[in-house]
Amino acid sequence: MKRxxxxxxxxxxxAGHIIIANAQDNITPGESLWAREGFTFTEVAMNADWxxxxxxxxxxxxxxxxxxxxxxxxxxxxxxxxxxxxxIVGIDDVIEACGRIDYELAQEWLGMQRHDPDRETVRDEAxxxxxxxxxxxxxxxxxxxxxxxSQRVERLRSTSTGDVHWSLTDDEIxxxxxxxxxxxxxxxxxxRTNLTAVTTE
Amino acid sequence: xSLGREGLTETGGGVGPHVDVLPLSVPERWFDDPEDDAxxxxxxxxxxxxxxxxxxxxxxxxxxxxxxxxxxxRQVLRVVRDLLCEQQALPRDTYVEVDEESFGTPTxxxxxxxxxxxxxxxxxxxxxxxxxxxxxYGISKTRLFSKTVFFKRHSHxxxxxxxxxxxxxxxxxxxxxxxxxxxxxAYLHKNGAxxxxxxxxxxxxxxxxxxxxxxxxxxxxxxxxxSATLGSADLAHHILPSGPREESEFWPEQYAHVRQLWSQxxxxxxxxxxxxxxxxxxxxxxxxxGLTWPAARERYERKVVGRRGDLLLGNNLFQWHAAYSAPDxxxxxxxxxxxxxxxxxxxxxxxxxxxxxxxxxxxx
Numbered sequence: 001m002k003r004x005x006x007x008x009x010x011x012x013x014x015a016g017h018i019i020i021a022n023a024q025d026n027i028t029p030g031e032s033l034w035a036r037e038g039f040t041f042t043e044v045a046m047n048a049d050w051x052x053x054x055x056x057x058x059x060x061x062x063x064x065x066x067x068x069x070x071x072x073x074x075x076x077x078x079x080x081x082x083x084x085x086x087x088i089v090g091i092d093d094v095i096e097a098c099g100r101i102d103y104e105l106a107q108e109w110l111g112m113q114r115h116d117p118d119r120e121t122v123r124d125e126a127x128x129x130x131x132x133x134x135x136x137x138x139x140x141x142x143x144x145x146x147x148x149x150s151q152r153v154e155r156l157r158s159t160s161t162g163d164v165h166w167s168l169t170d171d172e173i174x175x176x177x178x179x180x181x182x183x184x185x186x187x188x189x190x191x192r193t194n195l196t197a198v199t200t201e
Numbered sequence: 202x203s204l205g206r207e208g209l210t211e212t213g214g215g216v217g218p219h220v221d222v223l224p225l226s227v228p229e230r231w232f233d234d235p236e237d238d239a240x241x242x243x244x245x246x247x248x249x250x251x252x253x254x255x256x257x258x259x260x261x262x263x264x265x266x267x268x269x270x271x272x273x274x275r276q277v278l279r280v281v282r283d284l285l286c287e288q289q290a291l292p293r294d295t296y297v298e299v300d301e302e303s304f305g306t307p308t309x310x311x312x313x314x315x316x317x318x319x320x321x322x323x324x325x326x327x328x329x330x331x332x333x334x335x336x337x338y339g340i341s342k343t344r345l346f347s348k349t350v351f352f353k354r355h356s357h358x359x360x361x362x363x364x365x366x367x368x369x370x371x372x373x374x375x376x377x378x379x380x381x382x383x384x385x386x387a388y389l390h391k392n393g394a395x396x397x398x399x400x401x402x403x404x405x406x407x408x409x410x411x412x413x414x415x416x417x418x419x420x421x422x423x424x425x426x427x428s429a430t431l432g433s434a435d436l437a438h439h440i441l442p443s444g445p446r447e448e449s450e451f452w453p454e455q456y457a458h459v460r461q462l463w464s465q466x467x468x469x470x471x472x473x474x475x476x477x478x479x480x481x482x483x484x485x486x487x488x489x490x491g492l493t494w495p496a497a498r499e500r501y502e503r504k505v506v507g508r509r510g511d512l513l514l515g516n517n518l519f520q521w522h523a524a525y526s527a528p529d530x531x532x533x534x535x536x537x538x539x540x541x542x543x544x545x546x547x548x549x550x551x552x553x554x555x556x557x558x559x560x561x562x563x564x565x
Contacts, residue, residue: 001453033457037464041457095310103310104450108443111307118305119528 002099016073071098218382249289253515262510319521324424356538361517369527381558387431428485438485442478
């Protein structure tokens with residue numbers, strides 16, 4: 001979801017979210033929405049055990065990847081980034097491509113791993129996930145998929161001024177699963193093993 | 202013996218709708234000789250009376266590393282908890298919860314500070330509730346607002362606090378707001394008359410909590426917000442931004458499910474609030490109190506500027522607290538908590554809180 005983008009870019013942005021949501025092991029995607037107010041949104045649910053450290057980490061990893069994926073798709077189509085550009089992507093690029101709503105969503109999820117994590121740690125993790133997503137979504141097979149999904153959504157949008165709901169077709173989901181996208185983007189720097197080590201006495 | 206402190210900055214008076222903040226020092230010798238405990242009785246009395254306390258834990262803080270300060274905080278909390286049980290009817294099944302020292306303070310993109318909006322620590326399981334006898338909705342059976350996603354633990358945090366181990370680039374400020382004062386005024390604003398009895402005010406709170414709980418599937422907030430507590434029916438006011446920071450954005454799912462949020466963040470009633478979180482706060486306060494957010498802060502807020510080695514303690518259920526701090530500030534959160542917020546002992550403590558709080562709000 002991004003506030004300041006036109007309809008063509010919105011379609012690409014949301015296609016990035018929904019493709020990555022369908023590829024993540026611990027995320028169950030729901031419908032996507034192109035709202036009458038102009039924004040786009042994809043419903044996602046975690047199928048991870050929040051009460052366990054391992055489950056919580058996997059859920060957060062999935063949510064963070066989905067949150068940043070719209071910006072990655074936009075950077076590929078609108079910004080011309082390729083997989084080769086991944087090593088030079090910095091935090092300003094991530095925030096600009098994702099927009100504040102999606103970036104702060106990822107920041108919120110990544111912060112869940114630690115109490116008041118320091119800003120640099122969260123930024124490092126977001127940049128690392130963004131780079132990995134860029135490597136995956138900039139593959140030719142993924143770019144073809146992003147293009148076809150976004151064009152279908154744009155066509156749907158042109159038929160209505162009200163809310164438009166959509167989701168990937170079975171054929172598109174098959175293409176996602178065969179496109180070489182990682183099923184998880186594991187956390188590294190924001191992951192702590194003593195997450196619930198709270199002293200009680 | 203002098204219990205007072207020099208140099209603590211506060212604003213707001215000890216009367217009126219403010220939370221009264223008492224600055225105290227724990228004498229150095231107490232850590233070796235626990236007999237010298239007048240500060241502890243003063244702390245218990247003041248917390249029991251609805252105030253907040255700022256305790257300086259070291260006369261020469263430069264000689265104490267963070268580990269020593271945290272050890273001292275734990276020692277202090279144990280004594281305060283015991284006195285609260287003995288003198289203020291705090292249930293015996295409460296215990297001290299000491300978290301890990303934080304690593305810093307995340308800010309919104311483009312910001313070098315953050316204003317943390319008013320909240321209750323562990324708010325998914327810690328918020329003010331009516332007594333069971335005045336609970337028409339079954340809220341008191343669990344006193345739980347959400348449980349799918351939370352930071353660490355499900356404990357019901359009755360008193361919250363934190364030790365400042367590193368103030369950061371600039372001294373952080375902590376702000377307190379009285380639930381009783383604001384709830385009383387919100388009742389007056391809505392009904393055009395003061396609540397005629399304590400029961401009426403409790404029922405008003407119960408109605409407001411139930412409204413937010415029953416719509417949780419729509420607004421998807423994990424915490425009960427200040428505006429929701431005070432009775433706003435607009436679901437945009439039931440949502441906290443990321444952080445929850447004044448400067449921050451809301452989650453995509455909340456924009457998608459509460460459509461008026463998309464347009465409400467574009468402006469606020471006063472026209473001066475920074476960021477989406479602040480603007481929704483301003484809209485909510487205008488709805489429930491007839492005051493913009495800056496005006497509500499002016500009326501209800503009590504400010505404390507904390508120094509390294511200060512331990513700030515307050516009632517987590519009947520006060521909200523907020524903070525303005527630098528990204529490199531470090532704290533160690535500490536609380537006095539219960540795992541079972543119910544039963545006769547809890548209800549006795551709650552009855553005392555309500556009775557005294559209502560009297561203060563009426564007088565204020």
